[in-house]
Amino acid sequence: MKQLIVDYGLLYNRIAILENQTLVELYIEDLNDQSYVGNIYLGKVVNVVKSMSAVFIDIGTGKNAYMPYDDTIKNGMELFVQVTRDPVGEKGATVTTDISISGQYMVLLPKGSEILISKKLDYDEKFQDIKKRIKEKWEFGGIIRTDAKNASFENLEIELHSLIKRWQEIYKQKNRILKERLIHVDYAFEGLIHKEYLPYVDEMILNSKEAYSLFQGENITLYKEPYPIFEHFRVEEQILESLDRYVTLHQGSVITIDETEALTVVDVNSAGFIGSNNKEETFLQVNLAAAKEIARQIRLRNISGIILIDFINMKSKENYKHLQVTLKKYFKMDRSLPKIHGITNLGLMEITRKKNRKSLKTQLLSTCPVCNGAGYYISDTIYYKKFIEKMKILKEHTKNTAFKVYVSDGMLELLSKEIREDISYLEFIEEKLSIDIEVIFDEALEGVSYRTSGK
Secondary structure, three states: OEEEEEEEOOOEEEEEEEEOOEEEEEEEEEOOEOOOOOOEEEEEEEEEEHHHOEEEEEOOOOOOEEEEOOOOOOOOOEEEEEEEEOOEOOEOOEEEOOOOEEOOOEEEEOOOOOEEEOOOOOOOHHHHHHHHHHHHHOOOEEEEOHHHHHOOHHHHHHHHHHHHHHHHHHHHHHHOOOOOOEEEOOOOHHHHHHHHHHHHOOEEEEOOHHHHOOOOOOOEEEOOOOOOHHHHOOHHHHHHHHOOOEEEOOOOOEEEEEEOOOEEEEEEEOOOOOOOOOHHHHHHHHHHHHHHHHHHHHHHHOOOEEEEEEOOOOOOHHHHHHHHHHHHHHHOOOOOOOEEEEEOOOOOEEEEEOOOOOOHHHHHEEEOOOOOOOOEEEOHHHHHHHHHHHHHHHHHHHOOOEEEEEEOHHHHHHHHOEEEOOEEHHHHHHHHHOOEEEEEEOOOOOOOOEEEEEO
16 A cells, blocks of 8 residues: 655655555755756856857856756857756755646646657556647647556647747747846646646545645545654655665665665675575575665665676576566556666676765765764754654643753754754744743753653
């Protein structure tokens, strides 16, 4: 069973996909640092660097965006561009001039001329007919998505009208003098749920009354329990597990995952797994079990770019073929559709996965100032989230609105940080929860810790 668990918070909105209660995908929206992916900007070309095969474009976000070199683009030109990848570290966003406007059933491609059909619908005569009729009637290109399976031609036509109208509104901005370069926001949080998640799950459970009113369907439930929704469904626990470098499988074998700037390396080790007396058979069993978990971990951690997997060496070519077929089967569950490029000369399986949003590691772990990036520690995000949930539970269960919180020096520092100019996290939490918190330093507490009591 596939469940979509949506957690609306004060600082972050989070989406979790559970398959038979196991976390397989996580999306986090930082309300103070939202994703740019899908947004359309009227960008201004500031630098064309032929030697780097790069074009740098000002889209008004502080860092110049990047796109591959094109000899038709000159300095000073204004272009409609769409973000395909968020900024990472010192790198700006990646953009493209191949704009796409997404709907529930279709994707409009204003610069295209062909109508493409999802592979899952390609052999359906109904959609071949629809493709022909749309092509005869409209001058734009487009993609008929898998979600259109039960849609009529009339449904597609209505949505196509809407998408074209949206594009025409965007195009009108080209000759206007604009203060803001952002022209179109592709996904609101609820839009993201509707388009990318809800069609693929059996049920959705969310903890916001306001958001609940925006969704319709028998498979949508409002979570009313006082206990945090991610705690209730064991999501929080599984998130912390997904941040570990080591993943131990149930039969004792171990997977090690090392993410770097250039690529990700995954190592498979039989460790405590004994298996049969036949070594080749044992190694195949370990590799097949690891393949299933690796596919889940890549999807969950949102690992992208080049991925190299060091499976346990096997002698049989047939076993390697079986392993690749198995891994490909598990990758079909991943909407980013990782590609297997085969075995390298060094015996590593090479995989690539499309880059889109930030990885889980980037979002939830902070670079260690002591080791200068060689290792990581749990970021402020998790501590703030747990502290907020704790205060919410205390307020709801005790009916108090004033609390004493005894904190370590690490926790004191966190609560004193500014979330925005002139407002600290502590003040922000007090304001949002309508409570009063008296913070008291306790030298007996260590690390980033605290204890609470009513006033």
